Amino acid sequence: MFHLDKLPGALPDEKLVGLYRRHPITIFGLIVTFFFMLVLPLGIYLFIRVFHSDYLANQQFLALLIMFGGLFFLFVVMFLYQNFLDYWLDTWIVTNRRILNIEQNGLFGRTTSELRLYRVQDVTAKVAGFVQSMLDFGMVYVQTAGEKEYFTFEDVPHPNLISKQILELAELDRKEHLEAALEEAAEETSAASKENLHEKMARHIEP
Amino acid sequence: MIPFIYFLIAWLVLLLLFLAAATVSILQMMRYGLAHPLTHASTALLVLLTAVVVLGTLGYLSGVDLRAGFDLNGLFSAPSLTPTL
Numbered sequence: 001m002f003h004l005d006k007l008p009g010a011l012p013d014e015k016l017v018g019l020y021r022r023h024p025i026t027i028f029g030l031i032v033t034f035f036f037m038l039v040l041p042l043g044i045y046l047f048i049r050v051f052h053s054d055y056l057a058n059q060q061f062l063a064l065l066i067m068f069g070g071l072f073f074l075f076v077v078m079f080l081y082q083n084f085l086d087y088w089l090d091t092w093i094v095t096n097r098r099i100l101n102i103e104q105n106g107l108f109g110r111t112t113s114e115l116r117l118y119r120v121q122d123v124t125a126k127v128a129g130f131v132q133s134m135l136d137f138g139m140v141y142v143q144t145a146g147e148k149e150y151f152t153f154e155d156v157p158h159p160n161l162i163s164k165q166i167l168e169l170a171e172l173d174r175k176e177h178l179e180a181a182l183e184e185a186a187e188e189t190s191a192a193s194k195e196n197l198h199e200k201m202a203r204h205i206e207p
Numbered sequence: 208m209i210p211f212i213y214f215l216i217a218w219l220v221l222l223l224l225f226l227a228a229a230t231v232s233i234l235q236m237m238r239y240g241l242a243h244p245l246t247h248a249s250t251a252l253l254v255l256l257t258a259v260v261v262l263g264t265l266g267y268l269s270g271v272d273l274r275a276g277f278d279l280n281g282l283f284s285a286p287s288l289t290p291t292l
Contacts, residue, residue, distance in 0.1 A: 003242045060277045067218045070260040078229050081253045
């Protein structure tokens with residue numbers, strides 16, 4: 001089991017700042033659908049009781065209704081559990097040193113990505129639409145130096161507060177780990193210049 | 208006339224499928240889930256509901272004559288279209 005005081009690949013002096021999940025309203029539709037599916041066997045039973053009550057006098061028919069109705073109920077409960085698992089295991093963890101994104105894709109797919117805070121360059125919070133505005137949830141995009149891909153917090157509550165918090169933490173981390181940040185920047189620069197040099201040489205050698 | 212035991216076998220096969228899928232789901236939740244009361248509560252609820260439904264069904268089936276046949280034609284030819292509540 002995953003413990004917050006034992007984060008994967010924990011760094012020295014690392015402290016948990018926040019743990020975020022998608023807003024619960026994002027699974028509301030799913031819960032309503034499953035609720036209707038759960039009451040469906042009961043509805044069928046009531047229908048038979050009202051319109052075909054003599055069927056229920058047949059012991060074998062009643063036994064079949066109980067067996068397969070119960071099984072249908074169990075499958076619905078299990079699919080609800082699996083969808084809850086998918087929601088519950090999608091987390092964004094912010095510490096004073098890094099951001100961790102743990103994403104569950106279905107039952108078996110799992111992606112874990114990590115971002116050091118001193119690499120954060122730009123944070124954007126996006127709230128779009130009536131529901132998101134009313135319930136104050138939305139997307140937070142974290143952009144890092146030299147990377148085109150965004151690090152995205154999906155449908156998290158209070159996106160503006162989170163983006164502000166990440167920017168402040170990134171600023172603090174940059175001050176505290178200036179040397180590491182500079183070393184990394186230097187490495188990136190030298191790697192880029194090496195690549196440029198190789199390209200120039202290749203062009204020069206080509207006839 | 209279909210022997211009732213055929214339905215029982217089909218039910219057991221589907222129950223085994225359910226148990227396999229539920230076990231995998233619970234294992235995933237226990238392995239990767241956050242140590243939180245809701246993780247334990249949701250898992251306990253799934254196990255509890257499964258136990259109630261399976262034991263309840265087995266309890267009901269213990270009083271049913273499993274050697275008897277199920278007459279599908281005889282059941283649906285019965286005229287009963289008026290509410291009897």
